[in-house]
Amino acid sequence: MILDDRYPVLETLEERDGITLYRVEGGVVFFFQVHTPEGRERFYRYRTALRRLEELGLLEVVVSAKPGRYYAFFPEKPLAPKPPPRAALEALAPLGFGREHLAMAEEGVAYLSPWPLGKPARSPRPRPGFLVGVAPGLLLAALGLWLLSQGLYRYFNPPEYTVPNLVGKTAREAFLLLKDTGLVLEVAEGNDPSRPKEEVLAQDPPPGTRLRAGRTVRLTLNQARLNPLPNLAGLRREEAEARLKELGYRLEGLAQVESQEPLGRVLATFPPAGTPLAPGGGVRLLLSRGAGPGPTLPLPKLTGLSRQEALFLLNAAGLQAEVVEVPSGAPPDLVLAQDPAPGTPMPPGSGVRLRVAVRGEVALPSAPPEPETRAVSFSLDLPAEAQGRRVRLVLLDARGEHVLYEGEGQEGLRLEGSYQAQGEARFRLYLDGDLFQEWSP
Secondary structure (H helix, E strand, O other), X not given: OEEOOOEEEEEEEEEEOOEEEEEEOOEEEEEEOOOOHHHHHHHHHHHHHHHXXXXXXXXXXXXXXXXXXXXXXXXXXXXXXXXXXXXXXXXXXXXXXXXXHEEEEXXXXXXXXXXXXXXXXXXXXXXXXXXXXXXXXXXXXXXXXXXXXXHHHHHHOXXXXXXXXXOOOEXXXXXXXXXXXXXXXXXXXXXXXXXOOOEEEEEEOOOOOEEEOOOXXXXXXXXXXXXXXXXXXOOEHHHHHHHHHHHXXXXXXXXXXXXXXXOOEEEXXXXXXXXXXXXXXXXXXXXXXXXXXXXXXXXXXXXXXXXXXXXXXXXXXXXXXXXXXXXXXXXXXXXXXXXXXXXXXXXXXXXXEEEEEEEOOOXXXXXXXXXXXXXXXXXXXXXXXXXXXXEEEEEEEOOEEEEEXXXXXXXXXEEEEEEEEEOOOEEEEEEOOEEEEEEOO
């Protein structure tokens, strides 16, 4: 067998925890099987430790992190019984490696083992007498009783851990902080394009909460999906600008070309419609300038005229009118504004937008009827699954969600009561934040 088409395997020395140690021509290879997040974290932590030893000038190593080829090759060096340098131990300690993982050579480190290296056992001197024969058995029995007592104590008194603040950290940083606590990690997806991908947006329970080993910490990880730019073609400039502001985009610039479309209509956008765009992204609008070249005449002043007078003048000049009615306290049908401005050269057939006053009347829709209010009752014995878990019972109706009970669960605990509900009502039972049961009264 040849590893990575480079290292002929001479012998398989050891295999442990998904890692195989091979003796190859010219040295040894630690080969990692990376199929799970834990295996990936183990390899990259090991690679970081190797880099720190390289930076100190204590190690020669070839590392591969290609998919399916995760390994470290160490050239063959004679081993020497010498202690590791203090600088090496200080660099490796934060990564979980110590003196027991280092094999030393005359000059520097021969190799770094991902598991503790074994030490040869020393044979005890034979001693005569009865106690020599029974002492090992007594020691083993005492050790067994002590381990049993420690196991029973931890079973009935599991350790508690304080939940750290994980919001704003990467998924890998959060995993490393919880790795040795015994807490269970659950992940849900969130979407905030303004924040980096794989950043923790929220956590439950909050920082500072003390939990026993085996309890669950839920994280919301950002996926940062971008929203597509909508199609703005055919909208008036004002409508397009309002739509961009509503979506969180900014108007980056305007351009105009002659077109058969009415003046001020959006012809296209840059970037094009459908392009994924982050919040705050800039968008350019291409607007219609109206009809093509030809004889022009200056646009007269139309503000202050009545609707009928302005339409008569525009019709006589061969111009197209677009009337926008604006609720106002001014006299009805009075022209309040015009676009383009007076004096603008206008080819025949060009469009002119008029803002005309109308009486400001607002029709309010009739209020919908109030949902019917009625009394609903429930009686529930908590199931066995609720024992030791956080229980939350809520009533959901037309007014929203109302918490009826929240606390530590106990098997067989009876919850009952009568409440006022509006419209359709449902009861929901949550265990540790997960929906366990839902029913209607």
